[in-house]
Amino acid sequence: MSNLVLRGIKKSFGGFVAVDALDLELQSGEFVSLLGPSGCGKTTTLRMIAGFIDPSAGTIEMDGRVLSSPSGSLPPERRGMSMIFQSYAIWPNMTVEENVAFGLTLRNLPAHEVRKRVGDMLDVVHMSHLAGQYPAELSGGQQQRVALARAIIIQPAVLLLDEPLSNLDANLREEMRFEIRRLHDEFRITTVYVTHDQAEAMVTSDRIAVMNRGRIEQVDDPHTVYTKPKTRFVAGFVGRTNFIDGVRQGAEIAFDRFAVPVSVIENGAELSGKVTFSVRPQSMRLHRGRPQHDGPQVEVKIVERAYLGEFWDYVVVPALGSMRIKVTAPPLEVYEVDDAAWLEFDPKQMTSIV
Amino acid sequence: MNGGLDTLAQTAKPTLGRRLRWLEPSMVLWGLLIAILIFLVASPLVRLLLSSFQEAETGRFTLANFVEAYENLRHLQALLNSLELGVGVALLAGLFGVPIAWAISRTDMPAKSFVRVMVLGAFIMPPYLAAISWILLAGPNAGWLNKIWMGVTGADHGVVNIYSMAGLILVVATASYPYVFVFTNSALDLVSSEMEDAANILGAGTLRTIFRVTLPLVFPAILGGLIISFLEAIALFGAPALIALPAHFHVVATQLWQFFEYPVKVEEAAAYAMPLLFITIFMFWLQRSVLGRKGYTAVTGKGGERRIIRLRAWRWVMFGYALFICALSVLLPTLVLMQAAFAKAWGRGFSLDNLTLANFRYLLFEHSQAQNVVLNTFLYAGATAFAAIGLSLAIAYVVNRKLVPWSNVLSFLCMAPFVIPGIVLAIGFYAAYAPPPLALYGTATILILGFTTRFLPIAYTSSAAGIRSINPEMEEAVRILGGGRLTAIRRVLAPLLKKSLAGAWILVFIPATRELSSAIFLVGPNTRVISVMLFDLSEEGNFEVLSALGLLLLVVTIIIAGIGFRVIGRDFMLRRT
Numbered sequence A: 001m002s003n004l005v006l007r008g009i010k011k012s013f014g015g016f017v018a019v020d021a022l023d024l025e026l027q028s029g030e031f032v033s034l035l036g037p038s039g040c041g042k043t044t045t046l047r048m049i050a051g052f053i054d055p056s057a058g059t060i061e062m063d064g065r066v067l068s069s070p071s072g073s074l075p076p077e078r079r080g081m082s083m084i085f086q087s088y089a090i091w092p093n094m095t096v097e098e099n100v101a102f103g104l105t106l107r108n109l110p111a112h113e114v115r116k117r118v119g120d121m122l123d124v125v126h127m128s129h130l131a132g133q134y135p136a137e138l139s140g141g142q143q144q145r146v147a148l149a150r151a152i153i154i155q156p157a158v159l160l161l162d163e164p165l166s167n168l169d170a171n172l173r174e175e176m177r178f179e180i181r182r183l184h185d186e187f188r189i190t191t192v193y194v195t196h197d198q199a200e201a202m203v204t205s206d207r208i209a210v211m212n213r214g215r216i217e218q219v220d221d222p223h224t225v226y227t228k229p230k231t232r233f234v235a236g237f238v239g240r241t242n243f244i245d246g247v248r249q250g251a252e253i254a255f256d257r258f259a260v261p262v263s264v265i266e267n268g269a270e271l272s273g274k275v276t277f278s279v280r281p282q283s284m285r286l287h288r289g290r291p292q293h294d295g296p297q298v299e300v301k302i303v304e305r306a307y308l309g310e311f312w313d314y315v316v317v318p319a320l321g322s323m324r325i326k327v328t329a330p331p332l333e334v335y336e337v338d339d340a341a342w343l344e345f346d347p348k349q350m351t352s353i354v
Numbered sequence B: 001m002n003g004g005l006d007t008l009a010q011t012a013k014p015t016l017g018r019r020l021r022w023l024e025p026s027m028v029l030w031g032l033l034i035a036i037l038i039f040l041v042a043s044p045l046v047r048l049l050l051s052s053f054q055e056a057e058t059g060r061f062t063l064a065n066f067v068e069a070y071e072n073l074r075h076l077q078a079l080l081n082s083l084e085l086g087v088g089v090a091l092l093a094g095l096f097g098v099p100i101a102w103a104i105s106r107t108d109m110p111a112k113s114f115v116r117v118m119v120l121g122a123f124i125m126p127p128y129l130a131a132i133s134w135i136l137l138a139g140p141n142a143g144w145l146n147k148i149w150m151g152v153t154g155a156d157h158g159v160v161n162i163y164s165m166a167g168l169i170l171v172v173a174t175a176s177y178p179y180v181f182v183f184t185n186s187a188l189d190l191v192s193s194e195m196e197d198a199a200n201i202l203g204a205g206t207l208r209t210i211f212r213v214t215l216p217l218v219f220p221a222i223l224g225g226l227i228i229s230f231l232e233a234i235a236l237f238g239a240p241a242l243i244a245l246p247a248h249f250h251v252v253a254t255q256l257w258q259f260f261e262y263p264v265k266v267e268e269a270a271a272y273a274m275p276l277l278f279i280t281i282f283m284f285w286l287q288r289s290v291l292g293r294k295g296y297t298a299v300t301g302k303g304g305e306r307r308i309i310r311l312r313a314w315r316w317v318m319f320g321y322a323l324f325i326c327a328l329s330v331l332l333p334t335l336v337l338m339q340a341a342f343a344k345a346w347g348r349g350f351s352l353d354n355l356t357l358a359n360f361r362y363l364l365f366e367h368s369q370a371q372n373v374v375l376n377t378f379l380y381a382g383a384t385a386f387a388a389i390g391l392s393l394a395i396a397y398v399v400n401r402k403l404v405p406w407s408n409v410l411s412f413l414c415m416a417p418f419v420i421p422g423i424v425l426a427i428g429f430y431a432a433y434a435p436p437p438l439a440l441y442g443t444a445t446i447l448i449l450g451f452t453t454r455f456l457p458i459a460y461t462s463s464a465a466g467i468r469s470i471n472p473e474m475e476e477a478v479r480i481l482g483g484g485r486l487t488a489i490r491r492v493l494a495p496l497l498k499k500s501l502a503g504a505w506i507l508v509f510i511p512a513t514r515e516l517s518s519a520i521f522l523v524g525p526n527t528r529v530i531s532v533m534l535f536d537l538s539e540e541g542n543f544e545v546l547s548a549l550g551l552l553l554l555v556v557t558i559i560i561a562g563i564g565f566r567v568i569g570r571d572f573m574l575r576r577t
Helices: A042-050 A096-106 A111-124 A140-152 A170-187 A198-204 A222-227 A232-237 B014-022 B025-052 B064-071 B073-106 B112-124 B127-138 B144-153 B165-188 B193-201 B206-235 B238-243 B252-259 B266-291 B314-341 B358-366 B370-400 B407-419 B422-433 B444-468 B472-480 B485-514 B530-540 B543-568
Strands: A004-013 A016-026 A031-035 A057-062 A065-069 A082-084 A158-162 A190-195 A207-212 A215-220 A242-249 A252-255 A258-261 A274-279 A285-287 A297-307 A312-318 A325-329 A340-344 A350-353
Touching: A004 A042, A016 A042, A016 A057, A016 A215, A031 A042, A031 A198, A042 A065, A042 A158, A042 A190, A082 A140, A082 B472, A096 A111, A096 A140, A111 A140, A140 A170, A170 A198, A190 A198, A198 A222, A207 A222, A207 A232, A215 A222, A215 A232, A232 A242, A232 A274, A232 A350, A242 A258, A242 A325, A285 A325, A312 A340, B025 B064, B025 B266, B025 B370, B025 B407, B025 B422, B025 B444, B064 B073, B064 B266, B073 B112, B073 B165, B073 B206, B073 B252, B073 B266, B073 B314, B112 B165, B112 B314, B112 B543, B127 B144, B127 B165, B127 B238, B127 B314, B127 B530, B127 B543, B165 B206, B165 B238, B165 B314, B193 B206, B206 B252, B206 B266, B206 B422, B238 B252, B238 B530, B252 B266, B252 B422, B266 B407, B266 B422, B314 B543, B358 B370, B358 B543, B370 B407, B370 B444, B370 B485, B370 B530, B370 B543, B407 B444, B422 B444, B444 B485, B472 B485, B485 B530, B485 B543, B530 B543
Parallel strands: A031 A190, A031 A207, A082 A158, A158 A190
Antiparallel strands: A004 A016, A004 A057, A057 A065, A207 A215, A242 A252, A242 A274, A252 A258, A274 A350, A285 A340, A297 A312, A297 A340, A312 A325
């Protein structure tokens, strides 16, 4: 367990800047996800931490010691980390047991000690009954468990995961998310987890670093990232949302056909001029008649609808307005296209973004 | 944690960190590899080029070598003969190879797998052995075909004479049509039947479809095969030496050999070899650009479903033709070779009292050198296979993992011998390493090095394909767990590559056991190999012992190819690479 500090990390390939002036600090035992679309630099960042790529600028430090800098880096085999790869990289020429034991035998542990620890580890990942099998005989999820066991058994200073679940089918993916978090709770290894799947990041992480174009746009715990996105990119990438433009007019923010007092909005007093808000589809409610609350509300018309089983997706437009708003409703709240309705906002769940 | 972490504090000093990385033992190894490659490939070629411009005694710059090499009309004639041979062989090989390839890929011709095996047999038969058997078959008067002709018609002299340009073209074509076959067959296997169906539905009949749709689609592949046959033919030494010399004409290869008669004129030979080198490079470039025009071929990755064309009665005509080719290239030659190998005197024909094992006994137990020669052959071929694969694997690894900035140069050097005729390469080797300081002439080393260079492209193609098939993450997983690069290679890469390396080993070993064109320039009295001994025996005219030795070589080759089939799969030799 170690703390890990990335200071001003930059990596360019030719003229292309993959990672740009990135700062990130992980506390000992913390689980941080790098979340972003493909090409955002998250895997490059991970591979720099592992030592497979040298940074063009900046340093990577572990427990106060420099691992990587532009002038030289410690090779991956001497960092005491371990990594789980997108392809799992389970060696097909070795049995499950041999795969898991590999890191320990490299450390010259006595054979009986290796056997005992491998046995314990396979128990932890529920793979003891398959110890003698070869990887080709295992399912994707089982291979994933072997990869986890192989990485964790050496008690690495830092555990790195590179989109480990992207090759699994949906059900298994969900199961393995919890498995990864369970193992983290058990071993408390400082972990960096790269993914493009927000649900994965939210289930597993203590904090999520949302990356875009080689930069981190926001680092926060999952709840904050979702409810208080700081930038338009973060709001749009993590979950679905509406971007609603308004203008500060005195004590109110004026929107298309409705207004919200600044006093009920977080940091509302600081806003001025044109402002964009992120409003999640499930943070609003539809009513048949005018609601008896004082909250911000606007009369709307249903223009599109889709039934997704667990909820309805409606697209509404304010009466006489033009702004399209996505809103979700429980399965029993059925509206037809062209129905009139009232849309009620919750100002606490409206987040101004930059 | 582990020992490595203790040094972490020091790496804060940047220069030390960099030095640590460069002193990784693997980096030293890479440097060594580059040096080896320059020694094996670049230096002989440069040496060849330099020699062609040097005065023999003084080493001063001169153009005299070129003047001397070409002022002689006979030398020019040899060059023309080579071109005639090449074109003739390419055309005849096309006539042999294309119909069989089509019949196997597309029709219901009977006994397809038998024909396939025969084509493989023709591929395995060394051209000089084909030449020897054709001397037995079609030597003037004494040859089997002529004797049968005379017996049937009562004529007093034979009708065919192998000692002629036509004879030489026939012999070389029977040995090189498998190239055309392989190219055409694999292209046909990729043309979807839907292409043909589209023509049929518009009203074209079977024949019209074949000539207007199918063949044009695979034409670039056929042309590629023809070019390879052409290049094989002009680079060949053995068959021309056995047939052209008695027929009193020269080709480039035999003429080059003459420059090595005492007194050895390496500089002149180097100058004379240049057209061969440049024609080869040009033709390979041509082949690449013909095959590279993807839009034209429409031969894309997906095979699509292929419908078999029903030939009805014609299937027997087709089979007859295939059988005729098989007879010319494999059945008849093997038959007469076996007859001679087990005969007291081959001319006495097939009779029980003519049977003997004396030829084999003589070779294996009585001949003063034969045992050594056989041993040498397999020893050198084995060493060559190990050296070529070891080297090419290391280089394929460096190139694939981009461990050094100029890695493309490495793969280029590895593939370069592919476009150098063996005979030219051997002269380069001779020029570079026969004289002091290395003075390798007559040693086993120069033969093994020469063979290694010659077959490096085969080894490299297989190695690179093997390395590409392994996800780099397999290796990164070793490193992040604390193993160095060499551990990763030893524990993961090598075991995973075992099978494809075994295949590559065989692919190098087989041609190395029968290599003649480069061996003839590099052997010394104590390092002779089977191919060279066969050639020497033919000069003595002892065809029974000669056939026995040839048969021995064939049997070993077939056994090893058989092992290859078992390990790697049926098509591993007849694959287009």
